[in-house]
Amino acid sequence: METISRIETKEQIIKVWQEINQLVVDAVMPMSEEEWSAPRGDKWSPAGIVEHLFISANPVSSALKIPKEMLELQFGWYQGTPRSYNSLKFVYNDMLKNTPIPNNPFGPKGGKSKAELLQSWQMVKDKIPTRLDNWTPEDLDRYTIPHPILGPFSVREMLFFTIFHTEHHLMQLRG
Numbered sequence: 001m002e003t004i005s006r007i008e009t010k011e012q013i014i015k016v017w018q019e020i021n022q023l024v025v026d027a028v029m030p031m032s033e034e035e036w037s038a039p040r041g042d043k044w045s046p047a048g049i050v051e052h053l054f055i056s057a058n059p060v061s062s063a064l065k066i067p068k069e070m071l072e073l074q075f076g077w078y079q080g081t082p083r084s085y086n087s088l089k090f091v092y093n094d095m096l097k098n099t100p101i102p103n104n105p106f107g108p109k110g111g112k113s114k115a116e117l118l119q120s121w122q123m124v125k126d127k128i129p130t131r132l133d134n135w136t137p138e139d140l141d142r143y144t145i146p147h148p149i150l151g152p153f154s155v156r157e158m159l160f161f162t163i164f165h166t167e168h169h170l171m172q173l174r175g
Contacts, residue, residue, distance in 0.1 A: 006085075007085045007160065007163065008084075008085075009137070010132055010135065010137060010140060013132070013156070013159050013160070013163070014128075014129040014132060016163055017125070017128055017129065017159070017162070017163055017166075018125065018129065020163055020166050020167055020170060021121070021125040021166065022125075023170055024050065024053065024121065024166065024169075024170055024173065025118065025121070025122070027046075027170060027173040027174055028046050028050060028114075028118070028173060029118075031046055033114070036114050040172065040175060043172060044107075044108055044172075046173055047108070047110075047112075047114065047117060048107075048108035048110075049108075049169045049172055049173055050117045050118065050121055051108035051109065051110075051112065051117055052104075052106060052107060052108050052169065053121060053165075053166055053169055054117065054120045054121050054124055055106045055107075055108070055109075056106045056162075056165065057124045057128070057162050057165075057166070058120075058124050060128065060145065060158055060159070060162050061124050061127045061128050061131060063145050063155075063158075064127075064128065064131035064132060064135070064155070065127075065131050068139060068143055071143045071144065071145070072143060075143070075144040075145065075146060075152065076144055077142055077143065077144065078141065078142060078143060078144045078152065078153075078154040078155075079144075079152070080152065080154070082141050082154060082156065082157070083157055083160075085160045085163075085164070088153075088157055088160050088161060088164070089160075089164045091150065092150070092161065092164060092165070092168075095149065095150060096168075099149065105148070106148075128159075128162075135155065139155065140154060140155045140156035140159070141154050141155075141156055142154070142155075143155050145158040147161065
């Protein structure tokens, strides 16, 4: 997989997104039902992690299909200075260490089979690159998608976040 710290272009975002998501699938496919469903210490089970990844990435996928004018009306243009993948990853890791997230609304709800969760995950994995077709590099930096904890992100930054968030949980899956 490409060195993750060097993601900049839309093409790199798509490539790394597809690669990291295939690694998630590769990590969970050989798991027995018992291993898939068992919590990892005080952390979620692999089933819970995959469900959480779907629940958190699906709104990003949905936002990419909203007409850009609607995103602008709803959230305005991005007012910040564009941040690199590494700088956002640092902010995220710092938040994880210092900010408890009680009652995570993006936590797993349960009740879906492994096949259903992996099908949902595959759907999001495939939709994000397709929906990026209509986004120029300028658009990725111009429009805003709010993160529920970290505040306003440019679309590019939200895609960065979605990748390193997935990477973070991939490390948990690999245990």
